[in-house]
Amino acid sequence: MININNLIIENVRVISPAENKDKITNIYIRSGKIAEPFKAEESDTVIDGKGLVAMPGLVDLHVHLRDPGQTDKEDIVSGTNAAAAGGVTSLLCMPNTDPTIDNAGVISYILDKAKNCKSRVYVAASITKGLKGKEATDLLSLRKAGAIGLSDDGRPVLDPKIMAEAMKNAPKLGMTVVAHCEDLSLAEGGKINEGKMSEKFGIKGIPNDAENNGTEREIILAEKTDSPVHICHVSTKESVELIRKAKKRGVKVTAETAPHYFTLTEDALESKNADYRMNPPLRTEEDRKAIIEGLLDGTIDCIATDHAPHTEKDKADFVKAPNGSIGMETSLAVTLTQLYHNGKFSLMDIAGLMSTAPANILKINAGTIKTGANADIALVDVNKVWTVDREKLHGKSKNTPFHGMEMKGKVVMTILEGKIVFDDTKSN
DSSP states (O other): OBOOSEEEEEEEEEEEGGGTEEEEEEEEEETTEEEOOOOOOTTSEEEEOTTOEEEEOEEEEEEOOOTTTOTTTOOHHHHHHHHHHTTEEEEEEOSOSSSOSOSHHHHHHHHHHHTTOSSEEEEEEOSBGGGOSSSBOOHHHHHHHTOOEEOOTTSOOSOHHHHHHHHHHHHHHTOEEEEOOOOHHHHTTOOEETTHHHHHHTOOEEOHHHHHHHHHHHHHHHHHHTOOEEEOOOOOHHHHHHHHHHHHTTOOEEEEEOHHHHHOOGGGGGGOOGGGOOSSOOOOHHHHHHHHHHHHTTSSOEEOOOBOOOOTTTTSSTTTSOSOBOOTTTHHHHHIIIIITTTSSOHHHHHIIIIIHHHHHHTOSOSOOOTTSBOOEEEEEEEEEEEOOGGGOSSSOOOOTTTTOEEEEEEEEEEETTEEEEEOTTOO
16 A cells, blocks of 8 residues: 555546546545645656546445455455455445354454555444344444444345334434345255256256345335335346336335346356356346346446455365355456447446445445545556456455456556555556
8 A cells, every 4th residue: 555645647537427527637636535736746646647547436335355254265454455456445345254243343343454454344234133034133233333234145134024124224324225135935055047057957046036036025125114225236137127117116226236247147157167156146148138228227226246255165166165256356347348348338337337326325425536525546447458367366265257358448556545555557
């Protein structure tokens, strides 16, 4: 982490959806904030931004840091290193740690360890004790301890009454309910998408309806309580349509998807590589296209990663391996490659989906490059061609589904509150 007093980025293309700004200009940073123009002094750092794009630092509202309890997979320091390498300056960590993030002590541990890290860490606490789905946590005490999100992610909240209460109370506390939507009666024991690959390998599949039923339940609860809910990792065409119709009815629902759902399909499983196994699973080409349409028309509000590190040993057996893949370091590159360079989305769209919209959903001070804002910036070479090499990634685990894939677009520098926390400008 490079500490500097004042920083000027010259001749950079600034993309900032909050101000509808797309302009080649200079960015001035003083005391960690975006500042009005000032004359550079000898002690100031000046960066040549010619040919680069400056976006607000990415906000990833779905990350598993595995800390406490599973630090062989990832920890807060290694996870935020990976975040910085992907331009992520704010992230929301999920509560399925060991112990669960269901009390003030664990929240305090995370926030203390996250101080001086390379990305800002926000905490999602669990809605039920121990993620068991049956006994509600004390939401007020969790909020006082510093949690801003609520989720049982990794599992759905089993009791709909508890989920409804969380939805009703979260807005009063300034918290966001982040819902893992899954019908366990349909999904239990499933490993991959229910379809041609599950039939080919003789493996129990997870049908679309496992997600669809869960999505429908949360929408119904949000509608009945007139409360907001955020739907995690949307992967099916039916869930997209459920959310689309709910929004038209005025339901306070937002949604995310992940890069692997608009890039890959179940066909990737042909290799029987467990890095392609996640939950929800990779679906069909029809589902993949529906996800892109949902992003295009605003049904899906943002792109997150569901960054889920696992060790090589964990992922060694295709059938027995746990679900999950890492994603923070590659998320913007994949999105630029698949959506921007394919001509479907503008850079403004992508900055909105990956920074401004998730910041607004979480109600945090991020997602903008306006004067007075935190100087959180991702400097991007949108035309840089590179190949993902799992061994060069910055987290502890290497379970990326994008290993060996050529990308067009890369984060070359990340700035967090005016400090350079990642610098790849010298690489070829």
